[in-house]
Amino acid sequence: MLWLFTSIVWGQQNEITVTGKVTNGMTPMEDVNITVSNSKNGTKTDANGYYSLNVKEGALLRYSYVGFETAEILAEDVSRTLNIVMVPEVNELDNVTVTKTLPRKTQKELFQEYNTNPNLIKTMFGILDKDVVGYSMRTVDEKEIKIVYPDLSFLINNRFAGVASRCNPVTDLLETTMRKVTSLGNAGGGGSIYEVDGTVFESLPCAMVDISNIKRIAVIPSFSGLTKYGTMAKGGIVIINTKTGNFSPGTNGIENYDQAKLRNNIYSNDALAFDTSSNEPEYLRQLRSSVTEEERRKFIGNDRHNTVNPTTLFWMPISIFQRNLGTVNSLMVSSKNIKSYSPQTLWL
Numbered sequence: 001m002l003w004l005f006t007s008i009v010w011g012q013q014n015e016i017t018v019t020g021k022v023t024n025g026m027t028p029m030e031d032v033n034i035t036v037s038n039s040k041n042g043t044k045t046d047a048n049g050y051y052s053l054n055v056k057e058g059a060l061l062r063y064s065y066v067g068f069e070t071a072e073i074l075a076e077d078v079s080r081t082l083n084i085v086m087v088p089e090v091n092e093l094d095n096v097t098v099t100k101t102l103p104r105k106t107q108k109e110l111f112q113e114y115n116t117n118p119n120l121i122k123t124m125f126g127i128l129d130k131d132v133v134g135y136s137m138r139t140v141d142e143k144e145i146k147i148v149y150p151d152l153s154f155l156i157n158n159r160f161a162g163v164a165s166r167c168n169p170v171t172d173l174l175e176t177t178m179r180k181v182t183s184l185g186n187a188g189g190g191g192s193i194y195e196v197d198g199t200v201f202e203s204l205p206c207a208m209v210d211i212s213n214i215k216r217i218a219v220i221p222s223f224s225g226l227t228k229y230g231t232m233a234k235g236g237i238v239i240i241n242t243k244t245g246n247f248s249p250g251t252n253g254i255e256n257y258d259q260a261k262l263r264n265n266i267y268s269n270d271a272l273a274f275d276t277s278s279n280e281p282e283y284l285r286q287l288r289s290s291v292t293e294e295e296r297r298k299f300i301g302n303d304r305h306n307t308v309n310p311t312t313l314f315w316m317p318i319s320i321f322q323r324n325l326g327t328v329n330s331l332m333v334s335s336k337n338i339k340s341y342s343p344q345t346l347w348l
Contacts, residue, residue, distance in 0.1 A: 014056050014057045014058075015054060015055070015056055015057070016054070016055060016056070016057050016075065016080060017052060017053070017054050017055075017080065018052070018053050018054075018055055018061065018075050018080060018081075018082055019050070019051065019052045019053075019080065019081055019082075020050070020051060020081050020082040020083045020084060021045075021048075021049045021050050021051075021083050021084075022034075022045050022049045022051065022063060022083075022084045022085075022086060023049055023083075023084075023085055023086070024068070024085070024086050024088075025085050025086075028045070028047075028048050028049025028050075029045060029049050029065060029086060030045055030046065030047050030048075030049065031044050031045060031065075032044060032045040032049075032051075032063055032064070032065045032084075032086070033062075033063070033064045033065065034051055034053055034061060034062070034063055035061070035062050035064075036053075036055055036059050036060070036061060036062075037059070037060035037061075037062055037072075038060075039059070041053070041054075041055065055075050056075075057075065057076060058074065058075065058076065059074075059075045060072055060073075060074055060075075061073045061074075061075055061082070063084050063086065065086055067088060067089055068086040068087060068088055068089055069086070069087045069088070069089045071084055071086065071087075104132060105129070107126050107127055110126075110127040110129065111127060111248055112248065112249055113248075114127065114246070114248035115246070115248050115249065117129075118139060118141035118143070118216070119131055119139060120139075120216075121137075121139055121216055121218040121239050121241060122197075122198070122216075122239075122241050122246075123195060123198070123239055124195060124198040124199070124200065125228050128218075130218075133225065134224070135220070135222035135224045135225040136220070136221055136222040136225070137218055137219070137220050137222070137225060138160055138218060138219050139216060139217070139218040140155075140159045140160070140216070140217050140218070141215075141216050142214060142215050142216065142243070144159070145159075145211065145214060148211065148212075149211050151167055151174075151206045151207060151211070152165070152167075152174060152204075152206065152209055152211065152240075153165040153166050153167045153174055153176070153206065155211060155214075155217070156176060156217075156219070156238065159217075160219050162178070162221075163176065163177070163178050163219055163221070163236075164176070164177050164178075165177075167206035168206075171203075172205055172206055172207075173203045173204065173205060173206065174194070174203070174204045174205075174206055175191055176191055176192040176194075176235075176236070176238055177191055177192065177235065177236075178192055178219065178221035178235065178236035191235050192219075192233075192235045192236040192237055192238055193229070193232055193233050193235070193236075193237050193238075194237070194238045194239075194240065195237060195238070195239045195240065196208075196209060196240045196242065197240070197241060197242055197245035198245075200229070200232075202232055209240055209242070213242045213243050213244060214240060214241070214242060214243070215241045215242055215243045215245075215246050216240075216241040217238070217239065217240050217241070218238075218239045219236065219237070219238050219239070220236060220237050220239065221236040
């Protein structure tokens, strides 16, 4: 009995209450995890950074928080109050590579790849890319419309979750809503509007759009994506692209857009066959060999005084002249050796 009583007293003397405050050096930190090593005992700091925890003397306390280094403190009888300052965790990278952000595609590029990119939708304000618009937009391509739906409302209900659409039997008009009706009324402020091949309709007859003629359909419920349409689109918009209204490459016999083709090629289809270039007149060879504009102008100026065998008295196509000497008007201002010119040729 004496031994048991001594053990209880010794155990009570070994348990201490540790209190304190955790900060980041300036402000208190809330929800810092404070645990006892090799134990399930632990707590968290309150909104003001304070905590209190009963531990045994000699226990190892761990203070952890996301983004900060973990602190470990040994609880001793003389350390009943522990105020901790958390230090931000810094991860050093061996190598850092900075890559240039690719620019957004132009409307011309989006138009070219429209048929091969199901994330694109054509609108009256241009072509939108679902991956880069920055707001909620969902699209369905013609390949995903495998069921023959009676009308557009069935397609919208089956392909766009959270969007409700029905054909009003009285008015024979589509009624589409994209936001739930709350205790304060319709959060969207009314029904959706429709855009078909760039034309906006506040109301759309149920049978106006043939389901088999739909190339792509999209819904935009986000307010940030509807600002261009004004207040009439406060309930969202359904955008429909038809097959008959699609003129992007790859449609109706138009050559498909080659995604692998080089776009910034300086070649402008001005190459000459070897037989043709080998018979090129001497004056054109000298003209092409002139590096700077000053050299080219000097060539014409010197040759102008060559009365024995002048070489620059010839009909030169305007395209060749502009490629080698610049605009005709600029040369006429600084040179007197242009006798006449037409939209196609000039006489030197």
